Amino acid sequence: MELNVNEVRELVAALSQSDVAELTLKSSTFELTLRKQGVVTAATVPTVVVSSETVAPAPAKPVDVAAPVAEAAAPATPPVAPPGKHSDLLTISSPMVGTFYRSPAPDEPPFVNVGDRVSTGQTVCIIEAMKLMNELEAEVSGEIVEILVNNSEPVEFGQALMLVRPN
Template sequence: MELSVTDLRELVTALNQSDIVELTLKGADFELTLRKPGAMVSASAPAPIAPRAIEGAAPSPPPPVEPVIPAAPATPATPPGKGSDLLSITSPMVGTFYRSPAPEEPAFVGVGDRISSGQTVCIIEAMKLMNELEAEISGEIVEILVENAQPVEFGQTLMLVRPL
């Protein structure tokens, strides 16, 4: 079984939109585990599954177990040299950041703009779906930390806002 980048993005989006905390996908030549940030990992590892013996081949060692470190809360943000009164608008998913609804249209918001709770501030494209990101706070945009059409990660700070 082969996984394309599109297939992987679809899996990540499906995981983010479900109640599933961890998903493990095993193929003949790979094993993929997706885990939501902040998911608790049990102290004991599950019993390893014995690999199928291939005549004349040495069994491969099990993959190393990497600890999952929960993401720190995104708000309030205190970037270097900024006041501690700033709050973050963070990406709720992995995708591509867009400042406007279309290339020829003006940006939803700019530095210095006042926003209100529920106002669309950007779009995150994930798997060909355009997801409008609405502000959960009212305030003034102090800084936009992401360039237009730049890939973003889950939990990445997109904008800094001074609450009003």
């Protein structure tokens, strides 16, 4: 049994819309456990673990199953401004769980740096998920004000990656 990214997203969406607090799928090649955030069970930490024979098992950061997955697959709407002192800024968020990369390859320059101007549709980073490199494009034109994630760092669905001051 294999799951692709879209099937995992559907599982997360189904879990978030149900009364089920935890879901575990096991096969001979992997084990996937999804827990709703805020659900506490004795001696456990909410995690998503995916392992297979070709990939060494490694725990990932928790998935926020309360966030609607449909938004990630739907046509992009302008990102929401973060609360507080940066109310004039918009957030570029991760559409999936994966690993954040600032450049297309280790020996190449980053897609964007703080102070760079970006246009709608311009690639700003890569999120690697299940050995697939997914280019993330800017949903708004503007100036990159802050990059909130370090290169090669794991990211969660919906996690803020960059702050943009729109044009």
